[in-house]
Amino acid sequence: xxxxxxxxxxxxxxxxxxxxxxxxxxxxxxxxxxxxxxxxxxxxxxxxxxxxxxxxxxxxxxxxxxxxxxxxxxxxxxxxxxxxxxxxxxxxxxxxxxxxxxxxxxxxxxxxxxx
Amino acid sequence: xxxxxxxxxxxxxxxxxxxxxxxxxxxxxxxxxxxxxxxxxxxxxxxxxxxxxxxxxxxxxxxxxxxxxxxxxxxxxxxxxxxxxxxxxxxxxxxxxxxxxxxxxxx
Numbered sequence: 658x659x660x661x662x663x664x665x666x667x668x669x670x671x672x673x674x675x676x677x678x679x680x681x682x683x684x685x686x687x688x689x690x691x692x693x694x695x696x697x698x699x700x701x702x703x704x705x706x707x708x709x710x711x712x713x714x715x716x717x718x719x720x721x722x723x724x725x726x727x728x729x730x731x732x733x734x735x736x737x738x739x740x741x742x743x744x745x746x747x748x749x750x751x752x753x754x755x756x757x758x759x760x761x762x763x764x765x766x767x768x769x770x771x772x
Numbered sequence: 773x774x775x776x777x778x779x780x781x782x783x784x785x786x787x788x789x790x791x792x793x794x795x796x797x798x799x800x801x802x803x804x805x806x807x808x809x810x811x812x813x814x815x816x817x818x819x820x821x822x823x824x825x826x827x828x829x830x831x832x833x834x835x836x837x838x839x840x841x842x843x844x845x846x847x848x849x850x851x852x853x854x855x856x857x858x859x860x861x862x863x864x865x866x867x868x869x870x871x872x873x874x875x876x877x878x879x
Contacts, residue, residue, distance in 0.1 A: 690866065690867060692869070698871065699859070699869050699870060699871030699872050700816070700869040702866055702867070702868065702869075705865070707865070713865075713866055748816075759804075759863070760806075760818045760821075761818075761867055763815035763816050763817070764815060765814070765815050766815055
């Protein structure tokens with residue numbers, strides 16, 4: 658399809674393991690966002706990529722979290738040494754341009770469970 | 773102070789009722805605002821943008837009050853299908869989300 662694609666849709670991992678979450682944005686979208694949503698909570702901003710600019714990493718909760726965006730397209734969010742509090746739905750969104758009223762489209766998310 | 777704060781709800785209303793709720797934002801220079809809708813265990817989807825002069829989309833009306841730094845959403849003639857969490861979003865290059873207002877429409 659033409660929407661934002663995230664994989665895997667579900668991930669169960671043991672505490673202390675590393676995980677990689679993938680986001681394929683809509684083709685041509687220059688802006689890409691990662692958010693985290695814990696059960697019953699709002700969306701917590703993690704990181705923002707816009708074109709070739711340096712990413713805004715101000716939302717990353719610790720140095721165990723990192724993200725890359727290769728070639729201005731696919732993005733990978735990596736969580737090292739996972740902890741139980743990392744359990745959440747990780748949502749990726751993309752938009753065409755940083756301008757007035759540009760809609761952001763979300764993927765269906767990766768549900769991460771750390772056991 | 774959080775960047776975006778919303779009425780927490782929940783709002784539990786009968787079909788056909790009108791329900792309205794607000795969202796305040798902290799950055800007076802913010803230019804771009806949205807309402808998103810999120811159904812249970814689904815991703816957020818755009819409901820409507822919010823324009824300076826206010827705007828309607830069918831039964832939904834959004835208003836912006838820059839002086840008081842809040843936006844509002846009003847739903848008229850509520851339908852069962854309107855049951856969802858409504859997220860206020862401020863676009864200051866990164867999208868800042870409110871925690872959401874839960875609306876339940878009962879038969």
